[in-house]
Amino acid sequence: MIIDSHVHFGNSSDWGNFSPEYLMSIIEDVDYAVCSNLNGINSPASLFKDETECNLEMSEAAKKYPKLKPLAVCQPNITEDSSALRKLLESYSEFVGLKIHPEYMRLPADSDKYNKYLGLAREFKKPCLYHSGHIKSRFSSPVLIYKKAREFPDVPIILGHLSTGPRECHIQAIELLLDAIENGRANLYTDVSWIDFAYERINDTMEDTLMLIERLRKTKKGDQTHRILWGSDAPVGAFNHTRESYSKNLDIFRQRVWERFKDETLLENLLSGNARRLYGF
Numbered sequence: 001m002i003i004d005s006h007v008h009f010g011n012s013s014d015w016g017n018f019s020p021e022y023l024m025s026i027i028e029d030v031d032y033a034v035c036s037n038l039n040g041i042n043s044p045a046s047l048f049k050d051e052t053e054c055n056l057e058m059s060e061a062a063k064k065y066p067k068l069k070p071l072a073v074c075q076p077n078i079t080e081d082s083s084a085l086r087k088l089l090e091s092y093s094e095f096v097g098l099k100i101h102p103e104y105m106r107l108p109a110d111s112d113k114y115n116k117y118l119g120l121a122r123e124f125k126k127p128c129l130y131h132s133g134h135i136k137s138r139f140s141s142p143v144l145i146y147k148k149a150r151e152f153p154d155v156p157i158i159l160g161h162l163s164t165g166p167r168e169c170h171i172q173a174i175e176l177l178l179d180a181i182e183n184g185r186a187n188l189y190t191d192v193s194w195i196d197f198a199y200e201r202i203n204d205t206m207e208d209t210l211m212l213i214e215r216l217r218k219t220k221k222g223d224q225t226h227r228i229l230w231g232s233d234a235p236v237g238a239f240n241h242t243r244e245s246y247s248k249n250l251d252i253f254r255q256r257v258w259e260r261f262k263d264e265t266l267l268e269n270l271l272s273g274n275a276r277r278l279y280g281f
C-alpha cells in the first residue's frame with residue numbers, strides 16, 4: 001500500500017493551476033493521499049478562498065475521490081479566532097488533520113495567533129502538517145515551528161519537507177527532531193517531499209533522505225523512524241507533474257531505502273504504515 005502524506009489541488013500563483021482530476025491522474029499508483037487545497041494557501045488574489053470556502057471545496061473533492069484524505073487549511077493570519085475551523089471540524093469528520101503554511105501567510109510559526117488552532121488540533125486529536133521552510137526563514141523555519149510545537153507537546157506536528165534549502169538545513173532540522181525525541185519536548189514528524197528533489201533536479205542518491213532515516217533509526221530512544229512519512233507535494237514541482245515522473249521518484253525512493261537498509265518492514269512503514277497509524281485510517 002502507498003500513502004502519500006502531502007498532496008494538493010487548486011490554484012497556486014507560484015506553481016500552477018491543478019484540478020483534482022489532474023492530481024488523481026498523477027497519483028494513480030497511490031492508495032490514499034493526504035490533501036489540502038491551494039486555493040486557501042497561495043492562489044492569486046482573485047481566486048483566493050477563505051478558510052471555510054476552501055475547506056468545503058476540499059471536502060467536496062474528497063467525496064468525489066475517496067482516495068483523498070482532507071486536511072483543513074488554517075488562516076490564522078486573517079481570522080479573528082478559530083471558530084470557523086471548529087465548526088468545520090465538528091461538522092465534517094473526514095478532515096484528518098490541519099494544514100499550516102507560515103511562509104505564504106507571512107506569519108512567523110512561533111506567533112501566538114496559532115495557539116487557538118493548535119488548541120483545536122489537540123482537542124480534536126488532529127496532526128498538523130506544516131510547510132517547514134529554510135532554516136533561516138523568519139516565517140517557516142523549523143526552528144520556529146519547533147518552538148511552537150514545544151508549547152503543544154501532545155499535538156503531532158509534521159515538518160513538511162523537513163526543511164527546504166540545502167543539506168545544511170536538513171542537518172539542522174534533523175538535530176531539532178532528535179532534540180524533540182530524545183528530550184521528549186515535542187511530538188515531531190517529517191515527510192520526505194523535496195528533501196532530495198530541490199531545484200527541480202532529482203538527487204538520485206537520496207543522500208539526505210537516507211541520512212534522516214539513519215539518524216532516526218538510532219536515537220537514544222531507539223528506532224523512531226515511525227516519524228518519517230512518504231510525501232511528494234504533488235503536483236507542486238516539475239518532478240511531480242506526470243504519473244511517469246511520480247512513479248519514477250517513488251521507485252528511486254524504494255530502491256535507495258532498500259539498498260541501504262535491506263528492511264522490508266521499514267520500507268512498508270515509510271510508504272504507508274507510519275501515515276496510517278498517525279492519521280488513524
Ligand SMILES: [Zn+2]
Binds near residue numbers: 233236
Ligand atoms: Zn505542500
